Each structure stands twice: as structure tokens, then as C-alpha cells.
Amino acid sequence: MIAKIFRMAALAAAMIAARNAIAGDVDVLYWMVNDQATVTSGGDTVSILDFSGGDSSLAARVRVTGGDITEDTFLDLYVGNGQVWDGEFGVDFEDIGAGYVGAGVPYGNQSPTGDYSAGTPEYAFTVELGNVAYDDTDGWSWTTVATSATMVYSDLGSYIHETFDMTPGVQAIWTPTEFTAVPEPTSGMLAILGMVLLALRRGRCEAEA
Secondary structure, three states: OOOHHHHHHHHHOOOHHOOOOOOOOOOEEEOEOOOOOOEEEOOHHHHHHHHHHHOOEEEEEEEEOOOOHHHHHHHHOEEEOEEEEOOOOOOOOOOOHHEEEEEEEOOOOEEEEEHHHHOOOOOOOEEEEEEEEEEEEEEEEEEEEEEEEEEEEEHHHEEEOOOOOOOOOOOHOOOEEEEEOOOOOHHHHHHEEEEEEHHHHHHHHHHHH
16 A cells, blocks of 8 residues: 555656646547456466456556657556656556456546657557566666557557547447566576676776776
8 A cells, every 4th residue: 555655656746747738639549458358478378367466566558669769658648637647657457356457447548649640650559567666776667567469550540539538438448358478587598698798798898908
């Protein structure tokens, strides 16, 4: 509970002042993750409820790629009263242990997409599931644990609205139901990575000598 309070405070502090006033004609993507979703991991498919293990830190966000994007980019979250939250740390699952997934259920999250409606190549969107953690030294961090299939903007047309309709029909909300777990690095891969970094460091030191 305390961690959640801190998280909400951090999200509030991260509100984007420059986007406080949202025009009525801004495109908005409605999306959610509900308890019908499954996650495939190592050849096995499990319910998102079982996959989460009741971890209250589990959250969902929408990653944006394509166009002229060259760095990690995520859709923001409209929270009412013309305010928008930074979407990097997504939206929490509220009570996953009781079988209810709160990542936008039942009305859908509203994410402005005005900046990503037209691009070359076309912008694409992926829902990511991740664990959010807080550290006194490094602050908030996100670890991606599963991803949905990627959808391009033109294929999301029925989920994108020009106005903030507070009661869209269920069919008007993008609700991915199949996710693929992101494999953790194996000890062998970590060892190889460590050797590569060590070799680079040695090479840099020799070049400076």
C-alpha cells in the first residue's frame, strides 16, 4: 500500500504540464488488459492471473515504434480534467489476486495518439506487461515481462476516437488477449556479455595508454 501511494505521488509529479489542455479533436487510443489475457512462456500458456503470481507491481503500458522514433517512446495516459500522465511506467493492475485486472477495466485507458497518427514508416504499437519497482537510489524502474503482438496505426482504427467518449463499447477498446513472455538472460549469455564488456574496456585502456 505504501509503495502504491509513493507510485501515485510520483505519477502525479510526472504530469506533463505542457499537455494540460487537450483539444477535443485529439485522437485517443482506448486500450486495456483484462483477465481473459494469456501469456505464453517456454511453450506453456497460462492465464495472466497465474502468470502474475499476484504481484501488485504488475503494470501495462503501450510502446510506440516506427516513424522517426529513435528512442524508447510510450503513449501517455489521459486521467481527466485535461491532464495527462507520462506513460513510461504504465497503469497498475489493481486486484489481480481476486481475478480482477484493473489495467483499464472496464472503460479502457485513454492515450492521446495525435503525435503518432501519421509517419513513415507507419507508427506501430505494442502493449507491454512489466514489473514496476522503487529503489531509494535509482527511483522507479520498469522490467518488461511480456509483450503483445504489434499493431500498426491503420489497423487500430476502430479503437481510436476523436473525442473523449467516456463510455465506449467493448468492441471499441483494444484488448490484446495473447502475450509472449520476455525470456530472462541466461547465465551463459550474461557471462558472454560480461566478457565482451571487459574486452572493450581493456581495448579502451590500451588505446589511452
